[in-house]
Amino acid sequence: MIDPTKQAFLTSLFDAAVTAADARAALEPHLPQRPKGRTIVVGAGKGSAHLAAAFEDLWDGPVQGVVVTRYGYSCPTKSIRVMEASHPVPDAAGLAATDALFEAVSNLGPDDLVVALICGGGSALLPCPPQGLTLEDEQALNEALLASGAPIGVMNAIRKHASGIKGGRLAALAHPARVVSLVVSDVPGDDPAQVASGPTVPDAVTLEDALSLIKARGLELPPTVLAGFVRAPMPDDPVFEANEVHVIASARLSLEAAASAAEAAGVPAVILSDAIEGEAEVIGQMHAAIAREVATQGRPFKAPIVVLSGGETTVTLRHKDGRGGRNTAFLLAFAQAIEGMTGITALAADTDGIDGSEDNAGAFADGGTAVAMRAAGIDPADALRRNDAWGAFDGAGTIFKPGPTGTNVNDFRAILIDG
Known part of the structure; x- marks a missing residue:
């Protein structure tokens, strides 16, 4: 006893x-300037619904968008849609959520603002198998990585090359709108590109680097998954030039x-x-x-x-x-x-x-x-x-x-x- x-x-x-990472307290000092155009909120992670609700309360202006959280982690919001999906293994609801985030950031202009609310758990909640792969392939990859004992940085480096949304791809799609990523870090070292595998934050890990990590750790991944790997955009890509990234809470x-x-x-x-x-x-x-x-x-x-x-x-x-x-x-x-x-x-x-x-x-x-x-x-x-x-x-x-x-x-x- x-x-x-x-x-x-x-x-x-x-x-x-936990209180030190409270959504409202973390967001308030990091709110971006209100844009001339629309404000679109997207987000993913176990705390994304609470971040969305807090953002609505703090934001002085109209806002719309969509975030995805784990089943049972939702909370009431006003105008931002909250979707739920499976964690830690992706499911079909996650695919629908990914499509909804893509739709939210499509056809935006340079006067529009995208606020990305990103926190831990987003990798599994945003499945997006590249052309030639299926949800089952992404599930198999996730299960193999989770069972391997590999550090989170290694898992994310691999996952973002087997995805159509991770590794900055969501932010690239939002271009020419400005993207401000507000990140609650759940990764050692607080690298925002690692949180949720960085849907709006690219990093410099290349496809060759990811394949080297797989080989060095002796990871046995399905051949179909390996064949479907695609290159993620690099941080020096011009589409990211006007974007901002802020880590607003951390361990x-x-x-x-x-x-x-x-x-x-x-x-x-x-x-x-x-x-x-x-x-x-x-x-x-x-x-x-x-x-x-x-x-x-x-x-x-x-x-x-x-x-x-x-x-x-x-x-x-x-x-x-x-x-x-x-x-x-x-x-x-x-x-x-x-x-x-x-x-x-x-x-x-x-x-x-x-x-x-x-x-x-x-x-x-x-x-x-x-x-x-x-x-x-x-x-x-x-x-x-x-x-x-x-x-x-x-x-x-x-x-x-x-x-x-x-x-x-x-x-x-x-x-x-x-x-």
């Missing part, structure tokens, strides 16, 4: 991180807000990094090693302290029927590595409110969590091997379910060491 006071404290830090800003909230509560905080990548299990073991060192040796930090980190870990799928996501996988490895210790309590959660395949954002763990799993008839090591971290934490009764948050700045980890 997690100490309720510590659980409430860690939850307050998660809430502070860094959210972790800093959580650190401030901890210190306001009288607990010192340290941020390891906002850009941690790697296999979730390994990253969990690394964080546990740091927590043990602090608890037993008083280094590299003195307790009491909260250790914060963010980024995007990955999970190599070994069993496709497993339940859970990267944050619960991280925490399951962490829980086993601190078993029997007192004075260490952790929360790992996805800031969008959903971690993987179930309805939880993540979970809590302390030195007794692995014991509680065994008492429930669950072997935590076996659950980790079977990719069933959700089942393990559900058995222990420490699942964390805040519900959809309306934003997405990726993984959030908070470890309280007060022993």
Whole structure:
């Protein structure tokens, strides 16, 4: 049983991180000038509906457009249409949403403005197989990449060369209208071209680069998909000259807000990094090693302290029927590595409110969590091997379910060491 006071404290830090990425607060300082012509809003990602609603409230003038979000992540809007589609594997509703975004930015002039509201999850929500490929081909590519354990940057570099909308193509279609991209970053390093595979933001990764990444990582992709790869436009293409890109919220800003909230509560905080990548299990073991060192040796930090980190870990799928996501996988490895210790309590959660395949954002763990799993008839090591971290934490009764948050700045980890 997690100490309720510590659980409430860690939850307050998660809430502070999410609030720092609030749609209205993030948008307001970055609103573009009102154009002479029309204002068209397009968007994609798990938080795009909330961004659209906030933009409508803030914008001084008529606006129209369309955004696509994950099923269950919609919210009321006035004039901007909200569509829903599947995440993380694309579906036919995503194809319809892609067509709607294309239609929204077609036939615009130089006096028109396109505001692109882009956040994490947009890659899967905007399927657009190039000529010769099908939705099934794009689904197969996405599933292969998700199962590979490849970092998000590698996955996006590959995906944007097997798409008709990613890699800046949506912005290219909007030309000669000016495109202002307002991006909520969920990627390590906050490169806006990587968020949602950059539908309005090109990058310099070439087709040859993408093919080299596939070969270097030994990724086995369907031959039909490889044959259908197409070149994405480069950043120096003249169609992008008048465009603007702003990162309006990120893991860094959210972790800093959580650190401030901890210190306001009288607990010192340290941020390891906002850009941690790697296999979730390994990253969990690394964080546990740091927590043990602090608890037993008083280094590299003195307790009491909260250790914060963010980024995007990955999970190599070994069993496709497993339940859970990267944050619960991280925490399951962490829980086993601190078993029997007192004075260490952790929360790992996805800031969008959903971690993987179930309805939880993540979970809590302390030195007794692995014991509680065994008492429930669950072997935590076996659950980790079977990719069933959700089942393990559900058995222990420490699942964390805040519900959809309306934003997405990726993984959030908070470890309280007060022993």
